[in-house]
Amino acid sequence: MTIVDVRTPDPKRFIPGATGDWEVIVGMEVHAQVLSNAKLFSGASTEFGKPANANVSLVDAAMPGMLPVINEECVRQAVRTGLGLKAQINKRSVFDRKNYFYPDLPQGYQISQFKDPVVGEGKIVISLGPDRQGNFEDIEIGIERLHLEQDAGKSMHDQHPTMSYVDLNRSGVALMEIVSKPDMRSSDEAKAYMTKLRAIVRYLGTCDGNMDEGSMRADVNVSVRRPGEAFGTRCEIKNMNSIRFIGQAIEYEARRQIAILEDGGKIDQETRLFDPNKGETRSMRSKEDAHDYRYFPDPDLLPLEFDDAFVEALKHDLPELPDDKKARYVSELGLSIYDASVLVSEKAIADYFEAVASGRDGKAAANWVINDLLGALNKAGKSIEETPVSPGQLGAILDLIKSEVISGKIAKDLFEIVFSEGGDPAEIVEARGMKQVTDTGAIEKAVDDIIAANPDQVAKVKAKPTLAGWFVGQVMKSTGGKANPQAVQALVKAKLGLED
């Protein structure tokens, strides 16, 4: 395979070394567990968290004479993902055997796709930013391929003093291996790529994207070079299951390689592991120790073939993906690129936003979701899935503002109450007397009282009309914030004899 450098070296991404600038090159192989009820080649369940070896069929345990049968739903999920990556869908692909011995690999081989994957070249657009000027930079990262393969089981070395235990629940679960081109040039780009890829599979519903449960893990290939020169020797950092660690590992690995090269050394191609406690990568095995996997087409399985209609049907039912959604939020709802980017960053946030915005002002909904809801969640250390305020509740608050039942200021208090205590916003407003005062008589009296009590300020306001704001503030204070601010403003100006 010829690797093509599609990027122009950009000084703002260079890493300064002792002897000059360096550029880091990153490519990723992401293993994403396919969302499906059954395994790739057996009918066993894929449910997470079951007792050890509860989800094991005769095929998964590689009993003599057992044969794999492809699970069509897994194929559909792979094709959906390929479509989401704007990739070439291969209507004919082949399953191969990757041979090696390990106790959690009962067959002694993993069924994978080597030469002919189900999905070919595609792309992901990542968005970096905003920078200090508030600008975003969109970068296209190439996808080399996506193929289907079996996951291995799990070896447990801490259950017995001298023996290892094997749990085959994961054995045979479908994985999509999504291989990027070496198109990333910083740890930020790598993090953005992983975040975007996770968002895409979550939008598609093809993988749950739960990295802490191991549903998505990445092998990160890192090399460095002088800007514009040929690619250097790469090291592969295995099994990364956190976006933050991916960033740290790339930073560390790039500096490690730069230090070696600047000392006149050379990089050995090897597999490394990241230690999150130390923030370091360490050698796992060198290229010389690499297995000879003896790939060959699995004779138990026919080539995987489907027609255009199969692909078209999946394309037809594809959900709106983050890039399209973002564009729509900007063009149809008039949101800023920043707001739109925040809202589409996670499918759950976008879903939440759309539920709130439905039938309401999009901009107001966006402001409340981004500033109030996400702010409060962030402060409480909660994810959008754990939000105590439902889209219905937030929508009800927006409706109360719109119909001038409460002021914007009271709405903030109301949101806090709903966030911490729950309840129906309209009922809370009613029960706690938070309704906005729109009775002109009552407001007029409050204005008159303030004017009467502050003759000094009244004297000054003639010369300095902006002081009217002070009167408005005092009135709002005396009414407990419940007075309609527009009504207060109008009355203050009228009573003080100020021009509008």
Next chain:
Amino acid sequence: MTDLTRLTIAEARARLAAKDFTALELTDAYLGAIEAANGALNAYVTVTPEQARKMAVASDARIADGKAGALEGIPLGIKDLFATEGVHTQACSHILDGFKPRYESTVTANLWADGAVMLGKLNMDEFAMGSSNESSYYGPVKNPWRAEGANRDLVPGGSSGGSAAAVAAHLCAGATATDTGGSIRQPAAFTGTVGIKPTYGRCSRWGIVAFASSLDQAGPIARDVRDAAILLKSMASTDAKDTTSVDLPVPDYEQALGGSLKGMKIGIPREYRVDGMPDEIEALWQKGIAWLKDAGAEIVDISLPHTKYALPAYYIVAPAEASSNLARYDGVRYGLRVDGKDIADMYEQTRAEGFGQEVKRRIMIGTYVLSAGYYDAYYLRAQKVRTLIKRDFETAFHAGVDAILTPATPSSAFGIADQELAADPVKMYLNDVFTVTVNMAGLPGIAVPAGLDASGLPLGLQLIGKPFEEETLFKTAYAIEQAAGRFEPKRWW
């Protein structure tokens, strides 16, 4: 009472239906025969008398109810390669010590669904690798045939040596077998029995211990062509659990037997006249040609130009697949485990002790031909050869040939522990020279007894057919059988 074990399946079927005797009596007759003979022949590695009698009693009940299946009450032997629930299933390997599956292979399940009775599990070459049944962990099977006036023990062929010997010695009415490079047809030829390897995909491979997945096919060994047709009808099926099984209805093969061969074209491939082939084999072939001509067929010379590459290509493809298929026997989950100081040591010790010499040889060949740097030169090339071999047959069939007649083996049965063959595995592999092409092309092939050699040992002819045209093979083989007659070993055991 007549010896019930002398009856063919067709005869036993009719007389069971007529209630001349019971299925239990028939089963007991075979159990008695096994008891008397197995010590000498070693055809069975395990006998299941209790299960057999229970099944026979159930058969009798169904016969009484008028609900008899196609093989109701027929006692069969099962090659040890087929998974039989709760019963010895070890592919005659040490590494599967004590393995009794919780599942039943599709083929055997089909047989039991049709009312057949299981007598026990039959000896075979370890993991079906061999042409003499000498690689079995349970020791060699003796051929019921001996050369006239000699008392030297002969091999029954392999790998389905137990199946062939048991059928020839009347230790079962018929047997299941499997054929990866000739493992049904060669032992059938060595024992004067009929064996058919159907088209790849005709019988489900589910529950059959895998040797080389792209070549393995199950089929029956029987005492005559009709019995083979009856058995295959029950064994064959479409199976969603085997992706390579084919979704085609199973014809009633017995209906194809009899009648003239008029209008049929039989191809005689010139490339099957190999160097050093005994004159007797050539003479037998000519006899076969004459019989088919007499039966009304037209004989045409054909060429299958890539035949000579078939055997070497086979001995790349089959070991390659086997090296991967046998990786699961690692001592972790079932069968033999020899403890070691760590996991790699445990693997090595287990596999060193668990696999016999021939299996190890093939695992090593297979591992070698798949390894980086050799894959293109060996495995990929062998696959290309396979395509060419397939094309040779397609060309012949396209030109109007209905079936191809060849010798089944290059010789009659040889002696057990033959020094010359033991010293040179390639010589042993040459036994498959006429049969491997059929597996490489996925075609059906039948071996039918055609005569005896000068020393009184059986010789067979092979017919090769178009994909899923087993009926043509049965019809043609039946014509040969009618002309050649039947052959029975003289009892010495």
